[in-house]
Amino acid sequence: MLTAAKTIAATTTAGLAGFVVWVQRGLAAHRALVPTVAMARARNVPGEQVNLPDGRKLGYCLPDNFDPSGRVVVYIHGTPECRLADFNVRQYITEHKHPGWYPAIDYGVKRNKELGVQYVPIDRWGVGLSSFKGGGTIADIGADVVALCDHLGVDKFMVSGGSGGGPYTAACAAVIDPARLVGTNLLVPKGPHQLKEQGYSAVIRSLPDWGVSLFFLLQKYAFQRLTAEQLINAKQKDPTCAEKEVMKERGDLFAHTLRKSNYFQHGIAAAVEEHRLLDEENFGFRRCDMGRTLIQAAEGDHNTPLEHAEWYASLSEHVELRAYAGVGHFSIWENLDVLEESYQFIDACFQEHGM
Numbered sequence: 307m308l309t310a311a312k313t314i315a316a317t318t319t320a321g322l323a324g325f326v327v328w329v330q331r332g333l334a335a336h337r338a339l340v341p342t343v344a345m346a347r348a349r350n351v352p353g354e355q356v357n358l359p360d361g362r363k364l365g366y367c368l369p370d371n372f373d374p375s376g377r378v379v380v381y382i383h384g385t386p387e388c389r390l391a392d393f394n395v396r397q398y399i400t401e402h403k404h405p406g407w408y409p410a411i412d413y414g415v416k417r418n419k420e421l422g423v424q425y426v427p428i429d430r431w432g433v434g435l436s437s438f439k440g441g442g443t444i445a446d447i448g449a450d451v452v453a454l455c456d457h458l459g460v461d462k463f464m465v466s467g468g469s470g471g472g473p474y475t476a477a478c479a480a481v482i483d484p485a486r487l488v489g490t491n492l493l494v495p496k497g498p499h500q501l502k503e504q505g506y507s508a509v510i511r512s513l514p515d516w517g518v519s520l521f522f523l524l525q526k527y528a529f530q531r532l533t534a535e536q537l538i539n540a541k542q543k544d545p546t547c548a549e550k551e552v553m554k555e556r557g558d559l560f561a562h563t564l565r566k567s568n569y570f571q572h573g574i575a576a577a578v579e580e581h582r583l584l585d586e587e588n589f590g591f592r593r594c595d596m597g598r599t600l601i602q603a604a605e606g607d608h609n610t611p612l613e614h615a616e617w618y619a620s621l622s623e624h625v626e627l628r629a630y631a632g633v634g635h636f637s638i639w640e641n642l643d644v645l646e647e648s649y650q651f652i653d654a655c656f657q658e659h660g661m
Contacts, residue, residue, distance in 0.1 A: 336573030337438045341365065346435060351390055353435045356457040364450050365389055365435025366428045373424065374459040377656045380451050381427040382478075385470025385496075386529065386569035386577075388434040389427040394566045398559050408559075410640045417649045425466075428454065430474065432576025434568035443590025444583050447474045448481035455486070462486055462659050464652060468493030469610060469635070470580075473589050476618055479599045480591035489655030490599045491648055494607055494635050497614030499584045510581065518581055522574040530565055534558040546606035548637035560636075596622040600651045602644055603627065609635035 341363060346353030355363045367389050383391050399408055406412060417423070428451070429436035439446070455463050465487065467475030472495020479490040499511055510521050534557030541553035553560070570577070583589070599622070603615035612629055619627035633641055 336432065336575035337440060339438065339572050341435045341437060341572070343435065352393060353389065355435050356454050358437075358450055358453050362437035362439060362450075363435065364428060364437075364454055365433075366426055366454060367393070368426060368458075369424050372426075372458075375461075376424055377422045377652070377661055378455070378458075378460045378463040379423055379425050379491075379652065380454065380463060380465045380478075381425045382447070382465065382467030382471035382474045383427060383430065383433075384468050384472075385580075386525075386564065386567055387470075388568035388571075389429045390434070390566065390568060391563065392425070392427065394563045395559065397566075398562045402558070402562075408556075408640075410642065410645060413642055413645055417645070421649060421653050423649070423652060426454075426458070429568065430471070430576070430580075432572065432579065434571060438572075438575055438579070440579055443477075443586050444473050445477040445481050445590035448478050451478055452482060452486070462488050462656075462661060464489050464491065464655060466491040466493075466648075466652075468495065468639075470496050472496050472610070472614075472618070473498075473584065476596060476599070476621075477589055477591055479597045480595035480621075482597075484597045487597060488659045488661075489651065490597065491651060492599065492601045492615075492618065493644075493648070494604055494610050494638060495601065495615060495618060496584070496610045497617045498587065498589065500587070501611075501613055501617055519574060519578055522570075522577040522581075525577075526570040526574055529567070529570065532561045532564050534561045537561055544606075544608060544634060546604075546608075546632070546634040546637070548632055549606065549608075549634035552637040552640060556636075597624055598655065599625045600648070601625060601627045602638065602648065603629045604633045604635060604638040605629050605631045606634040607638075 343353060343355055352367045353365055354368060355365055358364055383389060395408070395411060399411065418425070432438035451465060463486065465475050465478040472492045475490050475492050476495065478487060510518060513521060537560055538553050538557045541550050544550060601615050601618055603612050605612055615627055615629070619625045628647065630638060630641065630644055633644070638644055
């Protein structure tokens with residue numbers, strides 16, 4: 307009996323050691339990968355790259371008829387998305403639905419045209435067409451965004467982002483010269499790990515390094531096989547009615563966009579590194595640094611609780627927090643009143659700079 311137990315223990319230990327080595331090789335390959343625009347062309351999706359001063363590349367998309375002298379808003383995607391978030395949604399609607407099926411998308415198209423807003427979505431580090439970046443802090447994103455705008459010939463601009471893109475957007479507000487960054491807009495932003503968290507974010511913090519890698523590896527393969535029914539069933543436990551309704555209506559769309567996302571395209575190294583970055587106190591920027599910022603939060607958010615948005619609001623007197631009742635982490639993106647307040651803020655920021 308004892309011999310059998312020792313054999314099992316030895317086999318388990320050897321198997322775990324082999325797994326760790328395998329994961330480490332995969333992480334190393336992802337970190338060393340140099341993404342190219344050809345990767346996007348091969349998949350028939352839009353994408354461009356800018357060479358950054360340290361040799362890395364930053365992936366992005368440009369809207370049709372892009373005008374660098376106009377109202378440019380750099381968009382930083384959430385987790386687990388990529389620069390193609392909007393493209394993937396529109397593609398799904400074109401192929402599977404009818405015009406008007408997603409009112410928030412149509413509303414955004416209308417307001418962008420009326421206000422002359424041009425969104426330029428980027429890939430975060432290690433995602434899609436952007437190189438992996440190890441070390442440093444989330445605040446380093448500011449220099450990358452400035453480098454992109456310099457490359458495009460954009461003088462003044464805004465930055466917008468939500469959910470997992472919130473920390474990066476806030477960092478831009480803290481570190482980019484306000485003479486160029488006219489404002490930032492955060493929607494249901496994720497805060498530092500030390501804040502109250504629920505769901506997988508709370509679980510993953512208790513894991514050892516190899517456990518974190520295993521978690522993201524399993525998540526990578528789960529997203530590739532995710533179904534609308536699984537998403538709908540998961541949301542049935544959410545106390546916010548709007549969340550249940552949105553997932554019931556859009557479950558197929560959300561599953562489609564997760565499968566199409568480039569977040570795990572090259573591996574899990576970006577997710578593992580970001581887990582470390584979110585553990586850094588204050589994300590590498592100081593309190594009271596943030597420039598003019600609007601934060602829009604959902605009182606019924608169980609992915610990034612209201613406490614996260616309140617943490618950002620406490621950083622600076624230039625931050626305005628608006629919390630909305632009756633919506634959650636997903637349903638807030640479909641609330642036209644919330645979207646309109648965002649567009650009014652964007653319009654006001656550009657007007658204040660004569661644009």
